[in-house]
Amino acid sequence: MSEQPILNNTPVENPEPEIRLDDEKRVRVLSPGLLIWRRFVRNKLAIAGLIILASMFIFSFIGGLISPYKQQQVFRKTDTAMREYASAMINEDLRYIVKDGEKFSNIAAANFVLAKNNKRTTFDYAGTHYSFKAGAEDFYEIYSLTEIGSVLMLGKKPNFDLNEGETLTAEEETAIAEAVKTKTAAFELDGKQFVLRRDGKNNIISVTKPIAIGTTLIFDASDREGVPIVNNYEFIRGAGLAILENESDFTCGGQTYAIVETDDKTTVYRSGSEDEPFATISNLMIRATSPDVFLSTDFKNAFLDAAANGQRAFSLENADGEPVEYTITRTHNTYTIRTASLTELINMYAPPSRSHILGTDSNGMDILTRLMYGGRVSLVVGFVVVFIELIIGVIVGGISGYFGGIVDMLIMRFIDIFNAIPFYPIVFILGAIMDTMQIAPMQRIFILMIVIGLNGWTSIARIVRGQILSLREQDFMLATRATGIRTMRQIFVHLVPNVMPLLIVQATLSLGSIIIIEATLSYLGIGIKYPYASWGSIINAATNLHVMTNYWYMWFPAGILIFLTVLGFNFVGDGLRDAFDPKMK
Amino acid sequence: MSKYLLRRFLFAAIILIFGSLIIYTVIRCLPTSFIETTARQRSSMPGAKSYAEILEELNKLYARDTSILDGFFKWFKNAMQGNWGTSWVFTKPVVEKFREVIWYSIFLNIVTLFVQTFVSIPLGITAARNQYGKTDYFVTVFSLACISLPTFFLATVLKFIFAIKLDWFDLYGAVGRFHMQLDAWGKFLDLAHHMVLPVVTLSMLSIGGMMRFTRTNMLEVLNADYIRTARAKGLPEDIVIRKHAFRNTLIPLVTYMAYLIPNMFAGSLITETLFQIPGIGFVAYTAVTQGDIPFAMFYSFLTIALTQVSLLIADFMYAAVDPRVRIN
């Protein structure tokens, strides 16, 4: 038949076709990889899962690198707070203003107070004699005495015995003699003070030299320039003496000052500028809390007015003309003046902003950065635990499945018993122990990984065993035995690659549940502890009702991240299972 | 059958004994310093026994002076006679505390089981019926989302939305403040009202798994030859699904549900804690985190027992729905 002539209407050019109909090259098929890939991508969720997971990995592992902040970087902020601005008290303590070049020690001052209280006018300290002039209650001028000689009254005639180098004028001698006679202890002559002291029959003559002022009065300059002048010994002495002597002015350093006394305070004006107070004198001490701050007279006046009226607050314009509010609190005779001022604080619970996209947490750390580092911990814990589970599961399940029989029976019963043990109570107890023992946070993570891993390996072992048992029954495994292939090769070349797909699926799905377990433990405060963060421990903040209610951004993003990651693993695992499932078309 | 049952019971008993032996061993291995610290803390609580008493009771009940095996059997004997010791935290016998609180958990879990069953099985079946369709995608996403939700996060979000923002429910507790003043019906309503969020939480978490399980099994069943036979008989599609496919899906499903029971109690531990429902879970959590050894021991034993009981139930249910098993 084949010898028949070829008819015209049939193609003759190509009697033998290139490809036979039954040639397997004619119809292209899916390659093994593509087959799995096709099945995988048919499941859109698996793709979504892959994308989610990729983003999570980038977020956690690369995000931490590009984040401008460090994991444990604490942020501060400047904020207005009511801070102590100044304090005021009625001064009852003596202050001592010492003349330049003189010495007046604390012990001398104590002797002074003793003498004053004993109504004596002189006192000694360290071989030096002192005297003071008691003015009003609150102003004392303290002198040191220098002996110049002695005088012996022989009858009415004074007999001077002067120290070497000392001289007395005739007037002075007369005055001294007069004083001895009248038993005056001290007198002044031409601005020079003399003090007589009885020493037996002798009267020792001393001249005084003012060295210090002891006063409870407070001298406040009205402006910053006046401070050195006002705090000067000369000025204080001048002003004090003038007040004592009820004079209306005094001179100090070539400048004349006028003193105006009112009910509760005394104001000093510089001559020539009478409308501008130069200093105030009072027994009220107002001091700024910060040494940099100079309290103006206006402030003091405003305060005094307010204090006098029993007000709790007052307002005053500052140098820029803006009103500033001050509050007054009083304890005993001390007033504290507070005002809102800028200060630096830990930036807690900051709401989302440009610099902290998700705000800051209760430690003032950037939540977004914490989330990145927390993601690392969560993912790494997940992977390590899965690794532990796989190692134990594959070995135990493999032994059980491959050897079968009594070995299998024993292992499966052991797994049954192991599975019966409740996981959470054990972990809670363990957590309590770790808390009591104060285990280091890093060690905690390791212990946690081992515990979670021990919890999960049984399911892997079961799967591996089941798979190997069923593979073992397949003819191709029988064929490896029939062809005399070594046991190791049987296991690793023929058996293991066939278990792999299922293992990959199981590992992917396990990762999700492990992350949830870790997060749950961390949320309950048993897992990852500060300073390390995991997503679960970040949500732990929400256990605080206040935080949960008011600062959603502290816990919600972490929860969403856990949710998305686990969802991603589940999506991918599900897709892989479908892809690897030989039953699927 | 009775032989099989006997075997099953024996096996459950063995697991129970070995499981509790492990629990006992763990407790015995607790560092002494931990026990003493905790005991000391506990004894300083109001109403608690003295430190010496606590330690003495512990030594007696757990036979801490003997070897682990001896101690275990002593403990086991005590436990079987109902002597579980006194809880350190609650300062009353463990069993008494258990009786007080278990009803909350049972109520919570049974309601959840109902909700879950009636939501997930129909949804799972619907998904399987149009595989790769829109419904299937929705159901798959929903169920996987449920599986992926951490309990505490779901609970927190629910509380945030429904208790704080909308103020529909109380944040915590099983009953309201004025519970005692209500009549019986009011008390029940009050309890039910407080159970809404926990039930929703627990249901959401378990719906996912069950829905997946139903769907997978349904898909398998739908590919079976007898489904084709049923169609070839001219049965309308919904009878094919409702009768022929569903009965077969039920076989693995009842087993799954039986396994679910102990898991639900473990799961409700977290949920009860989050909502502070004073059920066994919350109480156990409180006790165990504070190192209450008698209660921890009791709770662990209870969980193992529950697991074994549920396995037995699973076997029964399996036999009930699968005629092939019934005969053997």
Add this chain to the structure above:
Amino acid sequence: MAFWNKKQNGKKSLDPNYISAADSARIARENRKITTAYEKKRSRKNVPESEYLTKMRDPKNVVEFDDVHTYFYTDIGTVHAVDGVTFDIPASSTVGVVGESGCGKSVTALSLMQLVQRPQGQTVKGEIRVNLGDKAYDIVRTPTEAMTHIRGNEVSMIFQEPMTSLNPVFRVGAQIDEVIRMHNPEMNPDQVKARTLEMINLVGIANQEGVYGMYPHQLSGGMRQRIMIAIALACNPKVVIADEPTTALDVTIQAQILDLFRSLKSRINASIILITHDLGVVAEMADYVVVMYSSRIVEKGTAREIFHDPRHPYTIGLMKSKPILNKKVDKLYSIPGSVPSPIDMPNYCYFRDRCDKRFGRCNGAYPPQIQISDTHFVSCYQYAPENEK
């Protein structure tokens, strides 16, 4: 984009037997489009009867397949599982459909039942006319609701696997009851049960009452297949499709079932479509034989014509390649090559490349059906008049 394509092509050249990822994605996309369109059409509600009512070509036929095309839209391309099949089932006769696996014989039968695995599988062209006495339905266009009255009632089916074809959780009796009740709603439960018992008896089971209450797993394979036959015959169908009814059974059990079929043939008023790959079974049972190869009918005729006067080289080869008991041959005849994968079939005789009688004309288009006798048709150029295309 062009660069990307180039890369794809480069990859393809590594192993030309594999579909590239891009192609595979394209195929998947197209398949989805096509199947969704068909599914949409199928899921319409309240289709008017006029759309699927038709007329028999010959009223003596119970079923007429007329140029039926059933395609499967798979990941590697469109599988033409049934590609233009035309044959008739005359009333009260047995038609054997023979062919090797994948030749489309089962899909032909499933198309008649509208049980092709959807949505991948769709009957895309042609008519399957079923004679319901007063009217005739075109199964291809019949909506699912109307199908439920035909399936199990007018057309019923027996499947290959008796072990899995019965629902394991229902009693055997209930499964027969069900189909009777379904199609005879007027019967009361007692009548239904009586009918069931009658059917169990009919298929040669003595212990009717006992079997009625049994579960399928308590029965052996042969018994289950008997039950399947009882289910199929319960409603007095016009056509019974037996899809490899004995393939899964042992030889001695197969003999029992064939014996049963033979005895039933005379007692029931149904036509049987017997699908099998076993020529012996067909020879024993069938009045007419349809030989299928690669989704098409290559030869059809009466059993005698086919077995005594086979014309198509495939039919001849098939018969020669099967060793026959007590018939000695030194070397079995074997058809070279293998059955082609039914994707992207070219337009020439599908058997050409395996045929030892091919000649020039075989390179032309697929051969038309050539009538040898009244009933005998063959698709082969050998028998075509030379002037005919």
Add this chain to the structure above:
Amino acid sequence: MNQQPLLEVKNLKKYYPLRSGFLNRVTGYVKAVDGISFSIPQGKTMGLVGESGCGKTTAGKTILRLEEKTDGAVLFEGREVYDIGKEEMRRLRPKLQIIFQDPYSSLSPRLPVGEIIGEAAREHKIVPSDEYDDYVTKIMLDCGLQEYHKLRYPHEFSGGQRQRICIARALALNPKFVVCDEPVSALDVSIQAQIINLLEELQSKFDLAYLFISHDLSVVQHISDAVGVMYLGSMVEYAPKDEIFAHPLHPYTEALFSAIPVPDPDYAMNRIILEGSIPSPANPPSGCKFHTRCAKAMPQCKEITPEMTEAAPGHFVSCHLFRA
């Protein structure tokens, strides 16, 4: 049979224990193979027929020591296979090969075909390593495969080609004896013929001995030199091919032969229909296992297990009808 047969099976038994009860005690046995004996000379084919569950596959596996025997003897080249040590057995394995029924589960799914065929040959150093590649190619060509198939994976092949791969895998080891466990049952008719022809070709080329297990009598008749018929673990009849097909003695063999449908519509059938179904091998009937279905059953059949008797020269049958 003067010359020593290549393989001799004597009263081989394989029982699977049935376990039940709490302690998994053995409560009974499934007597999958219950005392079968036969021998196969070099280059010849022994056919083993029987219905599913009759133990023919188990027999094949037990002979190859893929299952441990319960009793009896398997002598390969005069040596008891079960006495050989583990490592030596591994080295002996290439001589004894098997081809499975299911071409889908009998190939490692994750290995390329070239590796599947060649790995054992490499492992047993059948050829020097530099000839290895060519050797695999040669075997593949012998079995009707192409060289480019080497890198493909099993799932890309059709059933017939997979069976060729299985044959190539066995052949690559230079076997002397191959158990063909229903090698064509899962294949289409046209492919069956190809595989049968291939097996025959290879047999004559390499002087192989086959144990050809099948339920298809016509195939067995075509390929075998001697045929054994098995029923419920026991061999009921065993004779040279021509003898047994011409004069089947055992009622079961008769029924089996008559049950084969003949592809001829005019063939006058004289079929013996066996009633009932095959009993469970876990609980076989007493006496002659076939008596429950036997049309010629006698009272003694129920009580006494018939012995194997030589009814004609070389024709062994186990039936009370043919007691010597």
